Amino acid sequence: MAKMTYIKAITSGLDQVLNDDPKTLIFGEDVGKNGGVFRTTVGLQDKYGEDRVFDTPLAESGILGLAIGLALTGWRPIPEIQFMGFTFEAMDGIVGQLARDHYRFGGTKNFPVTIRTPFGGGTHTAEMHADNLENYFVSTPGLRVVTPANPYDAKGMIISAVESDDPVLFMENLKLYRSMKDEVPDEKYTVPLDSAKVVREGKDITIVAYSAEVNESLKAADALAKDNIDAEVIDLRSLSPIDTDTIFASVDKTHKVVVVQEAQKMAGVGAQVASDIAEEKIMSLDAPIGRVAAPDSVYPFAQAENDWIPNADDIEAKARDIFNY
């Protein structure tokens, strides 16, 4: 087993699906010769040819339309939207068309499209290059929205996403791309698209997070442990659907919960998790549900990102409040 970065793990997963299924196609802006602006698809055009891995004209709605048409003719498209902020240009393709098509065809046609897109802040990119836009997509029936938080899950989930016959929005965290390494098997394996994972066991309080905030939550848990507060940390991994079973089991154990997200607070994934817990497990709670999220401002310009994005200190402080309630 080799140690791999998050980005290498995704490349390895893509390599595997291209190798195993000749109907898979990777396309988007700069994904060919350049290997993507982050080098996620590096080497794949050389290996599989320009018919399988190719650059498109620079137009996101066109890229999504292309994916839908290719799916209709028997292909398994893996389009890349270069930055999540550019999904706005493809909103009709993703939300208005792709996500609805299985229903619109009365279940008679599948649209096995995996849209890959980098997202998340803290890397001081230009405007519209860092937004956390998952809230728009998780409220879209017909679409699965997933985001791995470590290299192992990244490889297993990209393979599951491509092999899924449902459309999947696969969100790749910019900050995680090269900041962490994991043991990742060389061979093919899958990680399910609808299950959360307990990444740290604990008995005193549950912290539910996803993507880069999982690492921040683990740091917060380490800090809390110094005061003998034993936090359990859950990585959601899938934002639509949300694995409530794993969350509820943890709440039944700890009776206290903090929900964390990098995105703005309003109507987000954290709000959904909080309401699911309130609906099913309110009698199991010994304290209000704590929430940590970015403020409801427009996504800030690069210099202000670090003040804006919730970090381990914010999570720790909120967890103490809830623990001591």
Added chain:
Amino acid sequence: MANGSKQIVDFAKIKATMADPYKHPVQVIDREGKVVNPDILAKYSDDQLVDFMKKMVWERTLHEQTMNFSRQGRLGFYAPTAGEEASEMGSVTAFKEQDFLAPAYRDLPQMIQHGTTVAKGFLWSKGHVEGNIHENKNMLFPQIIIGAQYVETAGVALGIKKNQDKDRVAFVYTGDGGTSQGDWYEGVNFASAFQAPAVFFVQNNGWAISVPRYKQTAAETLAQKAVAMGVPSVQVDGMDIVAVHEVSKLAREYAAAGNGPVVIETLTYRFGAHSSAGDDPSRYRTKEEEKPWFDADPLIRMRKVLTDKKLWSQDQEDKLVEEYKDDFKNAMKEAEAAPAQKVSDFLKWTYNVPTPSVKKQIAEFEAKESK
């Protein structure tokens, strides 16, 4: 610049000449029913010409019967087609069964000609999911979002190319308003960049609900827009079924041979309202504008050619109309007999593999529906 010297670039002149190649729409039969291109007409047998007429009578009768059903409250959304018969029947008949059709909401008649049923068309109008299922037929359902079918067609055409399907193309329709959409440009440009086999139709009927064609763009023709994308294009008299068919056939051959896409602008007219939902054209059009277009009715024109050739009579047409009406009434009965839709089915079709919460909701609704 010195007096009398030439400017290095003359924008006014460039603009004035941009539409030049498109100023004479392709025509075989003129507005008076006179054959202006006998060589082309001679390529068509009497049977083919009679078939063109039958198809236009079929579409006009479908339109009239559909409007009746609509007035009786037996249909939902329907986009009237009267006036556009030559454009719709002339084009769709140039394509083969294996070709992939991406229709807009005014293109039910082409879908039926391309292999689905009238009853399915009515079900679509009534808002029944069965109207979207055309299994083993190469088509999408009528697109409501203006232009989305253009980008999807680029994908279908690229898929055809990648599958190395010979003698197969994708064809798609939008209206003049559709050419203002970003997706129109993206779709044509993608197909062009990939040299994919697509034929893009713009049925220019003069109006996008109440906004006239000249307010969509300062371009003199819509066909010329394709030039910027490196795509050959043509304007054709959309009230002349022979011209539309001939141009469509050539476009199909060109695309199928691996030359990339084609754009065809058909000059036609919507005789009635935008939709059965009740816009009133008298609010935005004048009788003076409408009259010459009503006079250019594609059925009148073809009727004259066929009558001159002694291939057609009013009796024959009246009989056909009655036959078609019966067919449409039967189709409506079939549509009305379709089982009611179930919420549990929508939930089952939302995902190929339902998520846990959707699974739960399926069970809830199945319990409710079994009561």
